Amino acid sequence: MRTALVTGASRGIGRAIALRLGREGVRVAVHYAVDGTAAEEVVTAITEAGGEAFPVRAELGVDGDVETLFAALEKEVDGLDILVNNAGIFISGGIAEVTPEAYDRLFAVNVRAPFFIVQRALPLLRDGGRVVTITSGVTRMAFPESPAYVATKGAVEVLNRTLAKELGPRGITVNSVSPGITDTDMNAGWLRGDPRAQEEAAGQAALARVGAAEDIADVVAFVVSDDARWVTGTVLDATGGSGL
Numbered sequence: 633m634r635t636a637l638v639t640g641a642s643r644g645i646g647r648a649i650a651l652r653l654g655r656e657g658v659r660v661a662v663h664y665a666v667d668g669t670a671a672e673e674v675v676t677a678i679t680e681a682g683g684e685a686f687p688v689r690a691e692l693g694v695d696g697d698v699e700t701l702f703a704a705l706e707k708e709v710d711g712l713d714i715l716v717n718n719a720g721i722f723i724s725g726g727i728a729e730v731t732p733e734a735y736d737r738l739f740a741v742n743v744r745a746p747f748f749i750v751q752r753a754l755p756l757l758r759d760g761g762r763v764v765t766i767t768s769g770v771t772r773m774a775f776p777e778s779p780a781y782v783a784t785k786g787a788v789e790v791l792n793r794t795l796a797k798e799l800g801p802r803g804i805t806v807n808s809v810s811p812g813i814t815d816t817d818m819n820a821g822w823l824r825g826d827p828r829a830q831e832e833a834a835g836q837a838a839l840a841r842v843g844a845a846e847d848i849a850d851v852v853a854f855v856v857s858d859d860a861r862w863v864t865g866t867v868l869d870a871t872g873g874s875g876l
């Protein structure tokens with residue numbers, strides 16, 4: 633049985649990835665920061681469907697975050713086949729408004745944490761493993777609403793190319809999956825319950841709808857499968873054709 637760590641798996645895209653991997657017969661470490669109830673629900677859903685999962689709590693973006701995460705993880709596992717760096721935050725603010733604090737927070741959660749999670753996971757990752765980072769379609773589209781967020785996602789996409797080269801001799805692939813606008817809590821404030829916002833968001837995708845978390849999870853399921861063994865160092869666009 634393969635083992636996966638999915639960060640930010642209590643809600644949204646990470647939740648859908650955890651559920652999908654659970655259905656594939658992967659044992660899933662369901663990571664979360666604060667919403668333990670939501671994480672437990674994901675674990676229960678996986679186990680009730682016949683899979684295996686357990687929760688792992690660690691707030692990312694603070695001192696000692698990665699050690700907290702791996703101390704909890706290593707109580708349950710002695711190896712990893714799949715690492716999905718999904719946990720991330722969004723802070724809006726154009727170039728004129730973004731504060732150094734917001735910038736640092738975005739980089740701490742979206743770049744520093746996944747960087748050192750990969751580093752810490754190296755001795756656990758088995759040959760032939762998979763590293764996937766959830767980035768964003770904003771790395772190839774202008775997004776003045778948050779240049780700092782854009783910079784974090786660009787940073788990890790660039791990093792992944794180098795990590796792919798580094799880990800390739802071990803048969804470990806490293807890829808980014810970049811969603812477009814997806815209906816999760818991250819967008820709830822402006823998207824949910826507002827038909828005009830829904831319509832505008834849907835209009836950005838060639839496929840003319842807002843993405844669902846499952847749309848992204850299915851792409852991740854492909855990237856971690858044996859079918860994707862020859863795919864590494866790249867970005868899989870999962871935006872429904874946004875910005876075409």
Ligand code: NAP
Pocket residue numbers: 639640641642643644645646663664665666667668670690691692693718719720721722741766767768769810811812813814815816817818819
């Ligand atoms: P979400 O619904 O807000 O869920 C965020 C998840 O990450 C939760 O499980 C949360 O845990 C965890 N998390 C957040 N901050 C954390 C921290 N500091 N430490 C540890 N865990 C933390 O987000 P989402 O929309 O699913 O986004 C997932 C990923 O997709 C992110 O990297 C995001 O940038 C990317 N993305 C999203 C969209 C979109 O439209 N939604 C588009 C492009 C890219 P708790 O439940 O414990 O809070």
